[in-house]
Amino acid sequence: MKAFDDTLNALRHVGQVLLSESYTAPWAIHIPDADKLRQLLALDRRARAVPFHFVRRGSFHLRVSDRDAIMINEGETAILFGGKDHLMYERSTLNAAEFSDIIKDHQRSANQEAGSGTELICGVFVMTQANGNPMFEALPSLLVADLSGKSGGRTLCALGNILASEIETPRMGSSYMIGRLLQMLCAEAIRAHLENGQDHGPNWFNGLRDRKIGGALNLIHTDPAAPVTVPDLARHAGMSGSRFAARFREKLGVSPIRYLASWRMALAAQHLAEGEKTVSQVAEMVGYESLPAFNRAFRRAHGCPPGAWRTLQADKLGQGCAF
Template structure:
């Protein structure tokens, strides 16, 4: 492909990482996390979706979604919850935490991260960062990846609710990530937060690639479309030149299929028609420009393939529910520090 479509989507949805907790635990313990809808406004400003992950540096534990899937984790493993489900990490399957999240809102302004949290049975302690976890059965680094769901994020729906990365399946990469994360959280060195955030983003990209590589041949979804020779080429072309006046016939010619064959194959794998996908991706590209630049709405409209500001504004409002100027101001206000 002439364009790395996955990288383009990750830039478009503004993936960014942060590490907040270094958890040590012993005895029969359970740590419960609320859903992404509750977490996002408490932990990362200007983010409408949060993916939480847990990297086990020492010991073993269980992680799962109440009433849903669960897995056992060993040292070096990572588990993440792409859809933002409420979940539990515990010493044994089936345990539940207290559900008291009153201390979460203070995390963002708590100073240098990650914060140290100790679980001893049902007792939760917040000792000073950098102190040793004497007698702990398990040590876990918990982080968060923020990204945009609106106007359009094709990746999240293509991922499972629980994604388990085994250290043994990845050579030394995941194990080194967990070791480095713990070392940085203990050392509290300058630049540690930024380094852990970038490592978190790398780990997420690697997890998505590994998941895509393991998909069965007959799978459907955006990642399956990305892997497909013909649909993947059409996706790459639309991402490389989103403002171009594409037709399904022209995309098919570049991809090596007839118009009808490409349309049917695209719908079967991605779930929407090619032109619908293009319109949705244009809105996401526009949203990124609205948030990351001071370009006028008229200039952004031209950049994403609209002949007029009015036509673009109508399309944006249909998809997002608000005119682009109003949406930009509201998102800027939500991201501004208090």
């Protein structure tokens, strides 16, 4: 599916393991929200840090902000796309260790004991181009992926086993392998959600699951610069224009033209951040023959003109756009 491949690739995601330990109850660890985690890891300010927690053995309770706690069982991985702070614990929430202290100072918890209790592999997926990405915006705030193989996800199970092996028995090239495995694990977890998950209400994944609307999305992503119209998309879907537009909005919550415009602006931001094209070249790449029209559209989407926006992206200390 072109739409799925495009948006996944546009995330520019990488993975990093931050913790691989065993804990004996009672224990508790507090993980900060996405902004504080980004600062802790000294990531570029436009990057999004998405924590994950893979249970190799045992289980633990996960409480996200003020929501009720849920159990994360052996073989499951909790991925927190929502970016909220959360608490991992077993038996007690008292005296929770701060994740920042653990990874910065290599602090050993009083209840940490090799080879016993709950065995965890924790880290982050770093999304360098998440803003404006329709896939990322549609993902659930908490996604629990099954790496045990019990639910039939053989690819996720294999990735989990190889990842654990590389961490437990480091070999030449293990750091490279771990990074690539995490990249694949994140992609496979998202693909499994598309194939097996359920999303309520208008949602990008629901649009992609619909054969007719999904086909139209693939057409949009095949050539975002093409002067596509609603009648073009409707003909591709085998529907009347009015029925297609209504069904598209029902599934995604936006009109087809609004979706196309938003995706073009997301692509434009990506090209500008990479810094290899001029503003005029980027405008042409996303379907704008008029540079002033592109500047106006980009400013509506991102709050400032494209040239100024690129300057701010290149400056990690930039705090906003005063235009």
